[in-house]
Amino acid sequence: MIEVAVTGAGGHMGREVIAAATDRDGMAVTLAVNRTSVDPVAGHEVEDEGELPALLAAREPDVLVDFTLPDPSTRYVEACADAGVAAVVGTTGFSESQLSVLTGAAESVPVLRAANFARGVAALRRAIREAVAAVPSYDVELTETHHNRKRDAPSGTALTILDDVEGARDDADADRVHGREGEQPREDGEIGVHARRAGDVTGEHELLLAGNHEVLTLTHRAESRGVFAEGALDAAEWVVGHSAGEYDFEDAL
Numbered sequence: 465m466i467e468v469a470v471t472g473a474g475g476h477m478g479r480e481v482i483a484a485a486t487d488r489d490g491m492a493v494t495l496a497v498n499r500t501s502v503d504p505v506a507g508h509e510v511e512d513e514g515e516l517p518a519l520l521a522a523r524e525p526d527v528l529v530d531f532t533l534p535d536p537s538t539r540y541v542e543a544c545a546d547a548g549v550a551a552v553v554g555t556t557g558f559s560e561s562q563l564s565v566l567t568g569a570a571e572s573v574p575v576l577r578a579a580n581f582a583r584g585v586a587a588l589r590r591a592i593r594e595a596v597a598a599v600p601s602y603d604v605e606l607t608e609t610h611h612n613r614k615r616d617a618p619s620g621t622a623l624t625i626l627d628d629v630e631g632a633r634d635d636a637d638a639d640r641v642h643g644r645e646g647e648q649p650r651e652d653g654e655i656g657v658h659a660r661r662a663g664d665v666t667g668e669h670e671l672l673l674a675g676n677h678e679v680l681t682l683t684h685r686a687e688s689r690g691v692f693a694e695g696a697l698d699a700a701e702w703v704v705g706h707s708a709g710e711y712d713f714e715d716a717l
């Protein structure tokens with residue numbers, strides 16, 4: 465039985481993760497914490513996040529799954545490193561210095577972080593790398609659309625896709641142009657990036673490649689947060705028992 469701790473238990477993703485883990489064979493939620501007080505989630509009492517270090521030491525879960533914000537997420541992963549608990553991180557929007565905290569924690573425990581735990585996005589990324597390598601001179605524009613609560617822009621997934629595009633074009637210095645306004649003709653090699661926020665859209669990413677009198681679009685649309693939760697739990701099952709280090713969702717597939 466894999467014992468799972470969930471942070472951000474009262475958030476949209478935390479609730480999905482607790483519900484999915486509760487339903488999954490061979491998995492049990494043994495700890496759930498949140499910043500503010502919330503009613504039980506899927507029958508699990510939610511405790512104060514300030515107690516997390518002590519609760520990790522007392523209950524010794526196998527893995528912690530985190531979907532919160534960068535600042536609490538880095539604190540939680542540091543607590544995991546102190547307690548010897550593996551971590552799966554779905555939070556996005558980290559700064560470079562926050563990422564280096566996660567890297568430090570990964571010297572003690574396995575830390576698997578991914579901006580998107582949908583299996584379809586893993587497939588999209590492979591398709592994008594192949595398509596961009598096949599038409600490296602085509603113009604590239606990336607558009608992502610999310611619900612109006614989302615704080616970080618561009619999305620973590622968009623940033624990952626941009627890295628994939630640059631890697632496939634062997635152009636680490638591509639100019640990322642965020643939106644356009646006024647007189648701003650397109651420069652060769654630039655990548656246009658567009659972030660839309662509206663309603664309750666779960667998450668959409670579209671890469672457009674155009675040149676040579678043709679247009680190719682590659683799109684993923686998440687229709688439920690359940691796909692992210694299931695992917696994060698697949699990652700949690702995979703990461704338990706692995707040695708300390710940094711891992712990506714692609715490692716677990």
Ligand SMILES: NC(=O)C1=CN([C@@H]2O[C@H](COP(=O)(O)OP(=O)(O)OC[C@H]3O[C@@H](n4cnc5c(N)ncnc54)[C@H](OP(=O)(O)O)[C@@H]3O)[C@@H](O)[C@H]2O)C=CC1
Pocket residue numbers: 471472473474475476477478498499500501513531532533535536553554555556557578579580581582613620692
């Ligand atoms: N990797 C992936 O596949 C996915 C990643 N995400 C990412 O997951 C994260 C969470 O998304 P979502 O669940 O929609 O967000 P929500 O706003 O619904 O939930 C955020 C959670 O973080 C907690 N939180 C907020 N501020 C703090 C703080 N200062 N200290 C401690 N806890 C805090 C909230 O607690 P409280 O209830 O007290 O406010 C809440 O539990 C985002 O970064 C998002 O981009 C989302 C979907 C998929």
Ligand SMILES: O=C(O)C1=N[C@H](C(=O)O)C[C@H](O)C1
Pocket residue numbers: 556579580610614618619620621622666667668
């Ligand atoms: O905030 C969200 O909701 C999502 N965030 C992730 C991201 O920033 O890429 C993944 C997904 O698109 C949903």
